[in-house]
Amino acid sequence: MDIRIPVGTWIADFFDWVEVAFGWFFEPLRSLFLGLYDAVAWVFGTPPALVVIALVAVGALLARGWRFAIGSALGLLFIVGVDQWDNAVASLSLVLVAAFLAIAAAVPLGIWAARNDRVSKTLKPILDFLQTLPAFVYLPPALALLRIGVAPAVIATFIFAIAPGVRLTELGIRGVDKEVVEAGQAFGAHPRRILRQIQLPLAMPSIMAGVNQVIMLSLSMVVIAAMVGAPGLGQDVVQSISALNVGLGFEAGLSVVVLAILLDRFTASFGKGMGLYSTWRRRRLAQREADEQARFDAEILEVGGPRRSPGGLGG
Amino acid sequence: MNDDTIALRAEGLYKVFGRHADEAVIALHRGTPRDELGAATTAAVIDASFEVRHGEIFVVMGLSGSGKSTLIRMLNGLHGATAGTVEVGGERLTDISPKRLREIRRRRISMVFQHFALLPHRTVIDNVAYGLEIQGVERDERIARARRVTEIVGLQGWEEKHPSELSGGMQQRVGLARALAADTDVLLMDEAFSALDPLIRREMQDQLLELQAELGKTIIFITHDLNEAMYIGDRIAVMRDGRIVQIGSPEDILTNPANDYVEQFVQDVDRTKVLTAESVMRKPRAVVHVGAGPRAALTLMRDEQVAGAYVVSKDRSIVGWVRDRDVFDLVRRGVKDLSSVIQSDHGAVATDTALADLFIPSLEAALPLGVLDSRDRLVGVIPRVTLLAALGGEPEAAVQAAPRPDPMPTAEVDQVLEAAVGAGAAEPKEAL
Numbered sequence: 047m048d049i050r051i052p053v054g055t056w057i058a059d060f061f062d063w064v065e066v067a068f069g070w071f072f073e074p075l076r077s078l079f080l081g082l083y084d085a086v087a088w089v090f091g092t093p094p095a096l097v098v099i100a101l102v103a104v105g106a107l108l109a110r111g112w113r114f115a116i117g118s119a120l121g122l123l124f125i126v127g128v129d130q131w132d133n134a135v136a137s138l139s140l141v142l143v144a145a146f147l148a149i150a151a152a153v154p155l156g157i158w159a160a161r162n163d164r165v166s167k168t169l170k171p172i173l174d175f176l177q178t179l180p181a182f183v184y185l186p187p188a189l190a191l192l193r194i195g196v197a198p199a200v201i202a203t204f205i206f207a208i209a210p211g212v213r214l215t216e217l218g219i220r221g222v223d224k225e226v227v228e229a230g231q232a233f234g235a236h237p238r239r240i241l242r243q244i245q246l247p248l249a250m251p252s253i254m255a256g257v258n259q260v261i262m263l264s265l266s267m268v269v270i271a272a273m274v275g276a277p278g279l280g281q282d283v284v285q286s287i288s289a290l291n292v293g294l295g296f297e298a299g300l301s302v303v304v305l306a307i308l309l310d311r312f313t314a315s316f317g318k319g320m321g322l323y324s325t326w327r328r329r330r331l332a333q334r335e336a337d338e339q340a341r342f343d344a345e346i347l348e349v350g351g352p353r354r355s356p357g358g359l360g361g
Numbered sequence: 362m363n364d365d366t367i368a369l370r371a372e373g374l375y376k377v378f379g380r381h382a383d384e385a386v387i388a389l390h391r392g393t394p395r396d397e398l399g400a401a402t403t404a405a406v407i408d409a410s411f412e413v414r415h416g417e418i419f420v421v422m423g424l425s426g427s428g429k430s431t432l433i434r435m436l437n438g439l440h441g442a443t444a445g446t447v448e449v450g451g452e453r454l455t456d457i458s459p460k461r462l463r464e465i466r467r468r469r470i471s472m473v474f475q476h477f478a479l480l481p482h483r484t485v486i487d488n489v490a491y492g493l494e495i496q497g498v499e500r501d502e503r504i505a506r507a508r509r510v511t512e513i514v515g516l517q518g519w520e521e522k523h524p525s526e527l528s529g530g531m532q533q534r535v536g537l538a539r540a541l542a543a544d545t546d547v548l549l550m551d552e553a554f555s556a557l558d559p560l561i562r563r564e565m566q567d568q569l570l571e572l573q574a575e576l577g578k579t580i581i582f583i584t585h586d587l588n589e590a591m592y593i594g595d596r597i598a599v600m601r602d603g604r605i606v607q608i609g610s611p612e613d614i615l616t617n618p619a620n621d622y623v624e625q626f627v628q629d630v631d632r633t634k635v636l637t638a639e640s641v642m643r644k645p646r647a648v649v650h651v652g653a654g655p656r657a658a659l660t661l662m663r664d665e666q667v668a669g670a671y672v673v674s675k676d677r678s679i680v681g682w683v684r685d686r687d688v689f690d691l692v693r694r695g696v697k698d699l700s701s702v703i704q705s706d707h708g709a710v711a712t713d714t715a716l717a718d719l720f721i722p723s724l725e726a727a728l729p730l731g732v733l734d735s736r737d738r739l740v741g742v743i744p745r746v747t748l749l750a751a752l753g754g755e756p757e758a759a760v761q762a763a764p765r766p767d768p769m770p771t772a773e774v775d776q777v778l779e780a781a782v783g784a785g786a787a788e789p790k791e792a793l
Contacts, residue, residue: 225478232437233492233543234467247482335484335521342486342508342520 137278144203156215199271210259218252374445423600492543633717642741
């Protein structure tokens with residue numbers, strides 16, 4: 047007997063139903079994605095390439111230091127040199143929009159999962175599913191709902207990239223020293239306040255690692271997104287396959303690598319205390335604390351009894 | 362007990378983790394041992410009831426797994442009670458809304474943690490001010506108040522450092538200052554000194570006692586260290602397997618352990634630091650009234666078979682002591698007044714002197730060491746045998762301890778020895 051489980055039909059029917067029931071929802075969504083994309087593309091695409099490169103180099107200097115500044119300038123000049131600048135701007139815009147949306151969704155979800163075991167247990171298999179299903183599979187329904195162009199690429203990238211953001215946020219918040227959270231509770235702090243003043247600051251390294259992962263996964267979708275008509279470096283890669291154009295493929299591919307390194311190093315440096323900006327900030331903070339301490343020491347406190355000294359405790 | 366004097370009251374507290382918690386409470390209440398509850402159910406605290414008075418240091422003592430950490434977290438609602446009630450300053454803390462609970466935590470009860478639980482991204486002063494910040498105290502005001510407390514715990518000059526720049530002992534001072542700054546009546550301390558080096562720990566214990574005397578806070582202190590419990594506790598609750606097995610003063614626990622477990626536990630305690638003169642002293646056998654004549658005194662000493670006696674005045678306050686020989690002389694010379702032979706160097710100690718501080722006075726005193734109450738009245742004596750017996754953990758043994766036999770008078774012994782030699786009874790020298 048020939049038994050076949052008609053999963054395909056069910057899912058197709060499901061998406062048909064979604065299209066009918068929520069069609070009103072997808073048109074504004076498409077406009078939103080396109081609007082965001084155009085805005086980012088305008089920011090990076092309007093000024094001459096060299097101006098953008100100079101600005102990126104300055105940003106790199108502030109974030110990580112002069113070595114990274116020189117490296118990023120050279121990398122971007124390479125992209126201009128192989129005539130992939132416009133494609134790179136398009137890809138970068140797509141990645142930034144999708145990653146921004148994914149992070150905006152992932153962090154709150156991660157916080158929710160960290161605070162509620164049931165949510166955590168429900169989200170876990172869903173995230174596993176999203177992460178392991180081949181990325182190409184998202185494309186047809188995205189195409190059906192959002193039509194060809196940037197919008198389906200954004201949604202497919204979003205779905206593909208969201209998982210590590212949620213996971214690392216949850217992990218970070220759950221990893222915050224339980225006693226410190228208890229301290230917040232014991233002094234009567236509201237849970238929102240504990241989240242803002244204790245959990246989020248202490249979970250920040252893990253959350254930033256999640257942000258980094260989301261951006262890197264978004265970038266890895268650049269080529270796949272090209273298949274649903276998203277502009278950018280992916281277009282040339284796809285074209286090089288059909289035309290067996292080795293040179294074009296590598297030029298576009300290497301440009302992706304440059305973007306990847308740039309984005310990775312930029313996001314990895316957040317909160318790590320590297321670069322000029324962190325140095326300035328540290329110096330300013332230390333100065334303020336020293337001033338404050340000097341003010342404290344100068345004032346005489348009207349506390350009775352001899353002054354106790356913490357001496358002998360080791361510093 | 363009057364309600365005003367109670368800072369915190371726990372009644373019939375149960376904490377059961379896992380499934381079927383309510384049924385487990387009923388079963389435990391009926392007397393089911395906690396190992397028979399099933400694998401999925403853990404009873405951490407079973408039927409805990411106690412009252413803590415204002416200004417008292419109440420220590421909960423138990424080994425790990427005895428439920429003491431769970432118990433202390435129920436006292437400020439970090440763990441909800443499965444059954445039972447907690448009242449702080451007359452306000453119920455169990456079964457109330459989260460908002461109300463936060464309110465009570467802000468105003469009534471603060472906590473010091475085992476691993477300090479400081480906010481690592483904030484400076485010392487901001488950590489100390491944290492409780493006040495939560496209470497909604499305005500910034501300048503809370504910094505001013507935090508600075509005062511920071512000074513009290515001896516951290517002046519460190520206000521703008523971060524916790525990671527401080528040693529363990531100093532970090533815990535910050536933890537203590539944070540709890541003190543919140544200005545709540547009740548302080549919970551969860552193994553607060555357990556993570557510190559022994560020397561620093563002793564220093565912190567002393568400081569806590571000092572602060573307690575100064576500020577009069579009610580402190581509930583959790584520890585697994587019996588010596589620590591005995592040192593700082595006014596009263597101690599000993600926990601085992603989730604139950605409180607005994608509540609009492611340190612001396613109570615040491616001298617009247619409620620069961621074998623407690624007894625075994627207190628075996629290792631340094632008794633000389635916990636027991637006081639009062640707990641080992643005996644009734645003085647021979648006390649002479651200062652107005653009594655030498656004849657009465659000598660009669661008393663003969664009847665009691667003692668070589669000397671303490672002399673007290675009418676209100677039993679100590680005057681000195683007399684030796685039987687001197688009184689004997691007085692009687693022979695027919696003097697009617699004792700005062701000429703009373704020696705004033707009686708060397709008596711106060712009732713709250715620790716056993717450890719009794720040894721030297723005991724050696725120096727000619728009579729069994731006298732014990733005086735706060736009004737200098739002689740309330741007891743401590744013979745040296747009693748001191749030794751108390752050290753061995755058997756204060757009762759001293760009652761039966763017979764006095765060491767006196768050597769026979771030398772004259773008689775010489776007489777007998779000489780007679781034996783005269784009779785020619787030779788003895789091999791080696792036998793000597």
